[in-house]
Amino acid sequence: MTRETIRVGLGPRSYDIVIGPGALAEAGDRIAALGRGKRVIVIADARVAALHGTALDAALAKAGIAVETLTVPPGEATKSMTVLAGLLDRILGLGIERGTLLVALGGGVVGDLAGFAAAVALRGLDFVQIPTTLLAQVDSSVGGKTGVNSQHGKNLIGAFHQPLLVLADTALLATLPARELRAGYAEVVKYGALGDAGFFDWLQDNGPKLLAGDGAATIQAVKRSCEMKAEIVGQDEREAAQRALLNLGHTFGHALEAETGYGDALLHGEAVAIGMVMAFDLSVRLGLCPAADRDRLVRHLDAVGLPTRPDRSRSWSVDALLHHMTRDKKVRDGRLTFILVRGIGQAFVTNEVPAEPVAAVLADAIAA
Ligand SMILES: NC(=O)c1ccc[n+]([C@@H]2O[C@H](COP(=O)([O-])OP(=O)(O)OC[C@H]3O[C@@H](n4cnc5c(N)ncnc54)[C@H](O)[C@@H]3O)[C@@H](O)[C@H]2O)c1
Numbered sequence: 449m450t451r452e453t454i455r456v457g458l459g460p461r462s463y464d465i466v467i468g469p470g471a472l473a474e475a476g477d478r479i480a481a482l483g484r485g486k487r488v489i490v491i492a493d494a495r496v497a498a499l500h501g502t503a504l505d506a507a508l509a510k511a512g513i514a515v516e517t518l519t520v521p522p523g524e525a526t527k528s529m530t531v532l533a534g535l536l537d538r539i540l541g542l543g544i545e546r547g548t549l550l551v552a553l554g555g556g557v558v559g560d561l562a563g564f565a566a567a568v569a570l571r572g573l574d575f576v577q578i579p580t581t582l583l584a585q586v587d588s589s590v591g592g593k594t595g596v597n598s599q600h601g602k603n604l605i606g607a608f609h610q611p612l613l614v615l616a617d618t619a620l621l622a623t624l625p626a627r628e629l630r631a632g633y634a635e636v637v638k639y640g641a642l643g644d645a646g647f648f649d650w651l652q653d654n655g656p657k658l659l660a661g662d663g664a665a666t667i668q669a670v671k672r673s674c675e676m677k678a679e680i681v682g683q684d685e686r687e688a689a690q691r692a693l694l695n696l697g698h699t700f701g702h703a704l705e706a707e708t709g710y711g712d713a714l715l716h717g718e719a720v721a722i723g724m725v726m727a728f729d730l731s732v733r734l735g736l737c738p739a740a741d742r743d744r745l746v747r748h749l750d751a752v753g754l755p756t757r758p759d760r761s762r763s764w765s766v767d768a769l770l771h772h773m774t775r776d777k778k779v780r781d782g783r784l785t786f787i788l789v790r791g792i793g794q795a796f797v798t799n800e801v802p803a804e805p806v807a808a809v810l811a812d813a814i815a816a
């Protein structure tokens with residue numbers, strides 16, 4: 449079996465990301481090898497549990513591990529304090545100990561929620577990520593950002609809590625709806641756009657193959673994305689500086705998600721695609737980035753069917769978007785922090801952006 453293993457180097461909290469088709473079937477042996485006892489609680493997205501829960505149960509049973517599964521409803525609305533409170537009640541109701549291991553089975557929603565539950569239950573349980581969307585395999589399962597949304601904004605309640613292991617079985621993506629695969633692909637493009645122009649070139653040639661289900665292209669893209677994320681997180685776990693590069697497109701994107709109510713109207717990856725274009729627009733407007741690089745990004749996102757500007761059939765307001773942006777966790781002394789670019793693959797972090805060009809980028813993007 450093809451397996452790629454990437455190590456996230458965080459001293460005593462270092463862990464492996466195992467990538468490849470069939471990794472789920474190895475979950476029992478790999479979890480047993482962690483030496484955390486013979487009992488796990490799986491927290492699963494109900495849709496994913498129906499599709500892949502039996503295979504995980506069988507893998508765990510083969511290694512003599514007892515499993516109890518708790519499901520949560522699919523969708524971004526599940527990343528809430530209400531669902532978290534109910535989930536914690538159910539976890540505690542199972543009579544857990546500090547040694548009990550949680551396993552998150554699903555996309556970024558379940559990974560963020562279950563990871564946060566693991567961070568706070570009994571003041572901290574160990575957990576394993578089994579990501580089942582492209583987005584979760586390339587991004588959310590790695591790096592330890594866990595949490596839920598608040599009425600005040602996206603991911604405003606949470607904790608840094610690293611998993612013990614990430615098992616990214618790329619074969620599970622076969623059941624993922626095309627729109628979800630595409631949305632996850634936006635975070636893959638993000639890695640090329642922020643720090644690897646060669647990877648961006650590769651994606652221009654291979655992205656369509658990946659989206660058509662090509663296994664080799666998928667493994668390669670997941671591997672490169674995880675390598676980049678592991679390197680950045682290994683240097684700056686708590687986003688004191690360079691980790692903010694992984695937020696390219698997110699200050700704008702999270703504002704769009706907040707305005708659309710965190711529903712099916714705009715998926716996180718779709719918001720990131722639009723947000724990246726806005727970050728490039730702002731960089732061009734400030735004279736930092738050639739317009740040709742912005743155009744290249746837009747052409748590639750267009751070519752794979754990702755949105756590049758907010759849906760014009762809705763009504764948007766610059767002030768409302770700016771209001772959401774002020775809730776961003778990167779705000780320092782009242783100033784917004786942006787991830788800007790000098791070109792494809794050359795992102796940097798700054799909090800020295802005047803207000804006018806930001807408002808102008810928003811106004812242009814939402815103009816009818
Ligand atoms: N923690 C981080 O570093 C980080 C990084 C990026 C995104 N995120 C968060 O991740 C979330 C988005 O994650 P997502 O895009 O994975 O969405 P998601 O978890 O909502 O999953 C998308 C949909 O796909 C379904 N699904 C999942 N796996 C499937 C499979 N293999 N087959 C069929 N259906 C499947 C789910 O039921 C759901 O309906 C957002 O909340 C975002 O903020 C977090």
Ligand SMILES: O=C(O)C(=O)C[C@@H](O)[C@H](O)[C@H](O)COP(=O)(O)O
Binds near residue numbers: 692
């Ligand atoms: O891991 C990170 O760091 C990221 O910023 C990855 C992002 O893709 C992800 O959406 C993350 O959840 C955003 O974090 P936030 O701190 O802006 O809420």
Ligand SMILES: [Zn+2]
Binds near residue numbers: 587635698716720
């Ligand atoms: Zn993201």
